[in-house]
Amino acid sequence: MLEARTLRKSFGRTTALDGASVEIGEGEVVAVTGPSGSGKSTLLHCLAGIIRPEAGEVLFAGRRLDTLDEDARTRLRRENFGVVFQFGELVPELTAEENVVLPLLFGGRGRRESLQAARSWLERLDVADCAGQRPAELSGGQLQRVAVARALAAEPRVIFADEPTGALDSLAGERVMGELVGAARESRATLVVVTHDNRVAAYADREIALRDGRVVAGATAATGGTAAGTPGEAAAGGVSR
Amino acid sequence: MITVVRMLARGRSRRERARGRLMAAGAAFATVLLCAAAHLTALRLDARRGALGVLTEKEPRLMVALTLALLAVPAAAFIYQVSRLATATRERRLAALRLAGATPREVRLTGAAESGWSALAGGSLGAAAYLLAALVARWSLGDVVPVRPLLWTPVVLAAVVLGGALSGLRAGRHVVASPLGVVRRARPRGPRARDLALVALGVALLAAALTGKGRFFLGGKYGAVVAIAAGAVLLLFGLVLATALLIRMAARRAGRGTSAPETLLAARMVEADPRAWARALSVVGLTVFFGSAVGAQQALTVFQSDLTAFQVASYALLYLALLTAMVTSAGALVAHQAEALLDHRRSFTVLAASGVPVPALGRVLTRQALVAALPVCVVSAVAGAGVVVLLLAELYARRPGALAVSVAGAAAMAGIGVLAAVLVARAARPILRRWVRPEELRTG
Ligand SMILES: Nc1ncnc2c1ncn2[C@@H]1O[C@H](COP(=O)(O)OP(=O)(O)OP(=O)(O)O)[C@@H](O)[C@H]1O
Ligand SMILES: [Mg+2]
Numbered sequence: 177m178l179e180a181r182t183l184r185k186s187f188g189r190t191t192a193l194d195g196a197s198v199e200i201g202e203g204e205v206v207a208v209t210g211p212s213g214s215g216k217s218t219l220l221h222c223l224a225g226i227i228r229p230e231a232g233e234v235l236f237a238g239r240r241l242d243t244l245d246e247d248a249r250t251r252l253r254r255e256n257f258g259v260v261f262q263f264g265e266l267v268p269e270l271t272a273e274e275n276v277v278l279p280l281l282f283g284g285r286g287r288r289e290s291l292q293a294a295r296s297w298l299e300r301l302d303v304a305d306c307a308g309q310r311p312a313e314l315s316g317g318q319l320q321r322v323a324v325a326r327a328l329a330a331e332p333r334v335i336f337a338d339e340p341t342g343a344l345d346s347l348a349g350e351r352v353m354g355e356l357v358g359a360a361r362e363s364r365a366t367l368v369v370v371t372h373d374n375r376v377a378a379y380a381d382r383e384i385a386l387r388d389g390r391v392v393a394g395a396t397a398a399t400g401g402t403a404a405g406t407p408g409e410a411a412a413g414g415v416s417r
Numbered sequence: 418m419i420t421v422v423r424m425l426a427r428g429r430s431r432r433e434r435a436r437g438r439l440m441a442a443g444a445a446f447a448t449v450l451l452c453a454a455a456h457l458t459a460l461r462l463d464a465r466r467g468a469l470g471v472l473t474e475k476e477p478r479l480m481v482a483l484t485l486a487l488l489a490v491p492a493a494a495f496i497y498q499v500s501r502l503a504t505a506t507r508e509r510r511l512a513a514l515r516l517a518g519a520t521p522r523e524v525r526l527t528g529a530a531e532s533g534w535s536a537l538a539g540g541s542l543g544a545a546a547y548l549l550a551a552l553v554a555r556w557s558l559g560d561v562v563p564v565r566p567l568l569w570t571p572v573v574l575a576a577v578v579l580g581g582a583l584s585g586l587r588a589g590r591h592v593v594a595s596p597l598g599v600v601r602r603a604r605p606r607g608p609r610a611r612d613l614a615l616v617a618l619g620v621a622l623l624a625a626a627l628t629g630k631g632r633f634f635l636g637g638k639y640g641a642v643v644a645i646a647a648g649a650v651l652l653l654f655g656l657v658l659a660t661a662l663l664i665r666m667a668a669r670r671a672g673r674g675t676s677a678p679e680t681l682l683a684a685r686m687v688e689a690d691p692r693a694w695a696r697a698l699s700v701v702g703l704t705v706f707f708g709s710a711v712g713a714q715q716a717l718t719v720f721q722s723d724l725t726a727f728q729v730a731s732y733a734l735l736y737l738a739l740l741t742a743m744v745t746s747a748g749a750l751v752a753h754q755a756e757a758l759l760d761h762r763r764s765f766t767v768l769a770a771s772g773v774p775v776p777a778l779g780r781v782l783t784r785q786a787l788v789a790a791l792p793v794c795v796v797s798a799v800a801g802a803g804v805v806v807l808l809l810a811e812l813y814a815r816r817p818g819a820l821a822v823s824v825a826g827a828a829a830m831a832g833i834g835v836l837a838a839v840l841v842a843r844a845a846r847p848i849l850r851r852w853v854r855p856e857e858l859r860t861g
Contacts, residue, residue: 226770226855247774254772265767267682269689278678282773287676327771 177202177366178223178334183232185218192218193229194389199396205357205367207377210386216370217338219386223368224257224336225249254283258327260337260356264319266311272322273298273307276329283330297325301355317348324356334366341376353379440532441539444577448543451573456551456566529586536581540574613662615655622648660702660793661695667792679777683784686761694789697753698838700746701790702797705834708739709801712826716819717812743837750841757785758845762852770855778853779846783839790838798831
């Protein structure tokens with residue numbers, strides 16, 4: 177479904193990714209973990225086609241993604257990917273409901289249909305009461321659930337989330353995480369979550385561990401298993417060329 | 418205090434220095450215009466004819482002075498607009514000062530001192546240029562050009578500096594509200610219906626003066642002139658304030674029924690901050706207002722074959738004034754566009770990252786301009802032409818074609834105003850493309 181082969185990416189003199197390879201199957205829920213600065217966000221952005229690696233390949237459904245031009249990648253993101261950011265990143269001028277509706281409209285759906293979809297997603301995530309409120313009036317947890325609704329409403333095949341609960345306390349974080357994973361499984365979407373938090377990782381089918389821009393564990397479904405696999409074993413089989 | 422200002426001035430970014438220079442330019446412009454206006458009213462009309470043909474007849478002289486003074490309004494709006502540029506970096510700088518222990522009052526005064534200083538620099542330059550021009554005129558034209566009005570120059574300069582300082586005082590108010598270093602913009606207060614009272618007052622004054630057949634209950638003939646001038650100015654300022662109200666209403670309407678995502682986003686963004694748009698568009702609205710009024714007045718004369726040289730010259734002067742106002746408007750629009758882009762950069766970047774193509778974001782910019790500019794320009798055009806047509810209803814009744822001409826003129830002016838706003842928004846597209854890079858999105 178989603179595959180990265182020996183990705184390299186550097187920013188100036190810092191090397192963010194140094195030959196990272198991963199393979200993610202359809203409908204899988206994977207957690208990307210690792211110490212700060214290990215390249216988790218960079219890997220996620222490469223997989224989502226937001227940034228281009230300097231070397232290596234990114235494949236989505238068997239198609240090269242990194243060689244597409246910006247327009248094609250944008251279209252691909254819109255049609256297949258949903259993204260949840262750390263701080264929600266809702267448009268402050270729009271209400272919660274409009275924030276969910278907007279990507280649907282950009283995707284070419286009609287207003288009424290979009291509104292209906294938005295409402296039902298807000299309801300599912302238990303923030304239907306906040307539909308008419310603007311982001312500034314929402315709590316962190318509500319904000320994040322609206323952001324999850326926005327990412328899921330377009331029914332993407334892959335959902336990327338970069339520390340979606342990083343700004344929340346553990347209780348609110350767990351709720352949001354539970355809902356994100358539950359919704360992803362229900363709609364059989366693939367979910368890639370970047371996280372520091374071990375408890376968040378426990379929700380996942382597999383944990384991909386990064387260190388210094390390399391995948392040290394869980395690169396493929398076969399080697400990873402659940403978060404239990406020992407790093408040494410996984411690294412041996414994981415970094416495939 | 419001075420040490421503090423100097424210390425802060427050193428921390429200014431390049432954009433902020435550009436703002437300072439723009440502000441000085443606006444101040445210079447306003448000073449020249451106001452001085453010229455003061456001087457024109459005092460020209461010795463009967464001293465000599467010919468050389469200053471147009472300017473020596475009393476009525477047009479007053480009109481020219483009024484036009485120039487009214488041009489200073491756009492210049493002032495421009496200064497205010499510019500003083501809001503680069504607010505983010507400036508606020509961060511001022512917030513740092515707050516953290517270092519400065520009181521809110523000191524921070525506000527610092528802001529005032531900064532922009533007051535720019536206004537002083539620019540205003541002095543403008544005053545010097547004006548004095549030079551006036552002396553040259555005096556030297557070449559003799560006593561047609563009186564010397565006494567030159568005494569007004571320092572007064573005008575003081576007014577300009579005061580205006581600059583006041584706008585700086587206001588520009589710093591967001592920081593004042595947040596004692597922590599976190600600069601968080603206070604939610605802008607919406608426009609108030611009270612602003613409409615100024616419009617009503619202006620209309621009442623105008624009506625009272627005009628229906629009195631050249632006499633006013635206070636001061637007779639002179640009182641009527643003053644009342645007309647005051648009424649016009651009040652009306653214009655009121656219109657500027659009411660513009661925010663109008664823009665918000667129009668934006669709300671536009672956002673309600675649309676199924677185009679660009680329009681929805683544009684309308685909501687405009688609705689969230691109608692004051693910024695009103696500030697930028699007030700100048701455009703004024704220009705459209707005057708342009709339509711002038712057009713309506715001229716519609717009566719196009720059928721006239723015996724145009725005097727004086728008429729032609731005064732129209733040329735008016736159009737020159739309109740052109741200047743239009744250029745000033747464009748400047749204010751550009752300043753506003755830059756500010757809006759800075760404000761929305763994060764939202765646009767996130768949208769681009771989640772799959773919204775950049776051209777669609779470009780359409781959001783043009784639609785914002787359209788949503789805000791269309792109502793302002795239409796209302797201004799109708800008001801400008803309407804006032805003249807109503808005042809000269811008798812003449813219009815005798816020339817049926819004139820009404821059509823003035824309507825066409827007003828439509829053209831409104832079109833030009835909207836076009837200016839849309840073109841500025843379109844011109845911002847390359848900047849948008851350069852700024853909105855999803856790959857620069859740092860999420861954590
Ligand atoms: N746009 C950028 N410009 C410069 N350096 C960058 C940029 N993005 C990432 N880096 C650098 O690349 C390295 C990896 O960054 P990345 O954001 O992928 O780490 P991370 O694992 O997500 O860290 P964290 O857990 O703190 O979010 C870091 O050293 C970072 O400083
Ligand atoms: Mg990160």
